Amino acid sequence: MAQRTNRKKNVTLKEVAEYAGVSVMTVSNVVNDWPYVSDEMRLKVQEAIDALGYRPSALARSLVTGRSRTVGVVLPDISNPFFGQAIRGCEDVLTEQGYSFFLCNTDEDPQKEKAALETLISRGVDALIIWGSRSECDELYKLIGNDLPVVAIDSPAPQLCMNSTYIYADNIQGAETATLHLIHHGRKTVGHLAGPSQRRLTAQQRLAGYKQALENSAIPYNADFVMEGKPSIRGGYQAALHLLQKHTPAALFCYNDLMAIGAIVAIQQSGLEVPDDIAIVGFDDIFTASLVVPPLTTVRIQQYDLGKLSSNLLLERLQKGGMPPNAVNFPVELVVRDSCGATRLSKEQKQEMMENLVTSLAVDLPNDTDTNE
Amino acid sequence: MAQRTNRKKNVTLKEVAEYAGVSVMTVSNVVNDWPYVSDEMRLKVQEAIDALGYRPSALARSLVTGRSRTVGVVLPDISNPFFGQAIRGCEDVLTEQGYSFFLCNTDEDPQKEKAALETLISRGVDALIIWGSRSECDELYKLIGNDLPVVAIDSPAPQLCMNSTYIYADNIQGAETATLHLIHHGRKTVGHLAGPSQRRLTAQQRLAGYKQALENSAIPYNADFVMEGKPSIRGGYQAALHLLQKHTPAALFCYNDLMAIGAIVAIQQSGLEVPDDIAIVGFDDIFTASLVVPPLTTVRIQQYDLGKLSSNLLLERLQKGGMPPNAVNFPVELVVRDSCGATRLSKEQKQEMMENLVTSLAVDLPNDTDTNE
DNA sequence: TTGTAGGCGTTATCAA
């Protein structure tokens, strides 16, 4: 008798049906644009719907249809501008097709990732977009099974065992191009500030591309010129300082833009100049890359487009069904600005700029979260 | 007889019950940690759950309980780094409490906002976080009603008519502080690059704070020194150029950091220097603000904390129920770097840095989305 | 402590 507690009172199909003096199915048919409804009925029902302010319950609908028009998006960290762009691409595609999505951050923590997937599945998502997964393939399989379509981006080879599409940004190629660019512009010794290769597939790939470039140029690989660090400004700063204590390469190819920015600061603090003494190339082309001084030469990943692509491929899988696993390559491109020294804008006054950068960075480093990309 | 099409086969309570040889309610009680279950039962049921890989359906649960543990987050644009930070704050709080959330971008388009809200409500969200709403108060009310808890941030006064909490970053105070800072450092004429005051409450507030500072300093307000533009780098660039064609204020307080960055470029192109000829102060303290040259003096909004606050207040409303509308002030703080000229780091060589900035910006401006903040 | 019945709001099925 008593209202259930906490229950939101919403207008239901049944109420609309009673109001209009028809059956619930008729109302349902009108709502879903079923063709075999007389105009008279349609009008009458529509009036009732408007009068009562009826809104169909997606929940109830999902329960009975088994499809929710809902997607789970799992990624490392939305506060990372890279993913902000990317997910915007997802959203635009998904929303247009009537899908909503849940967002989950993992911080690249396998535990959090697992929890997120569990939650999403129990919420009945129709599909998953997984960015930079850290789970093993068989573990993912155990969690997800073969029924749920998955698009995995920059994750370790889940295409082997699932109803999934695997997208990889062309990290190897991009890293090779970047490194070759430096070599071809006369930098004899090119070092590499590597990302966390244990945790990130992309870090491994970019390192591989770097090595490949050396090999193609008949330059022997020297581990002394490679320093691993966290993929943040501070991580790049520290890795570069370490490296500079023993060696002074003519150029550094960095895992990503943030590390590159950190490297610039470190180089400057060491009394050297970018790009005159050490040239720098980053990766990603985040928004900030063009705004720092010197503007960063970098390998651009069109983040928004990548997000769109992922969602489009997901929708395709959702609509067709029974598609075999497949892998898709996402191209990247070198964007030449000043930090690589290929252009001729540099002068000695960069000293001053760098001091400013150092000053301001010193203030902000404490707030720099290490997981930021 | 035939399987329904497209239906995902999931293990149900009933199947677990049969497997364990108990009733569904016993299983349900175990799943929900009901206290009055014998250890024996609990064990038996738990085994069945594990054996079958049972996962409760949040959908079915929501349908019957009327609560989904789901929140809708509506904001202008997630690719805007400001919101990336903010939403991360939301996520951390919500996830910890077992809530998932849907993300919707509005691009500050009332149509999209309305569509998003309709969708979210029909999906059965328990509450809403609405950022920078552009809907009228009564329209929101019509859409949402009084049952759904709402936290509105930097939106026009929805607190008047709903089960809502209204959070406003202290834009007026912040703008006043920024402007006074410029005045107190000897800038006689302080102009303002305003945001889109028709569309954004925050733009109105920051303009108001600017005017207030003038008034408190007994400086007459002069509309010639205020120029409105889009809240982007390009918007700031264009607005500044316009302004500079007729006047040369000693300082510019800008609606946000992006406009400030654009203004720096424009000033430099006009053969002037920041901060020597014209001092600049921005607003927001986005990630990039400390990385440009000169590093930007700005009014910091702790974006992550703001996100956390919004979600905490929402949860409070969700748990207590029947709370009256209330408004919460979120403090901001001036962060002094170089662009305001209060510190003494500037030299003539900034010319060179600026040229670099200009060069790189010229390349990237076509990709600059005007809605970015 | 456990089980049974009913219903949450919708769609699928099939009969009228």
Added chain:
DNA sequence: TTGATAACGCCTACAA
């Protein structure tokens, strides 16, 4: 073309 009824998977209420 319309309508009655049975699911969908779960929880609340109440009975055993």
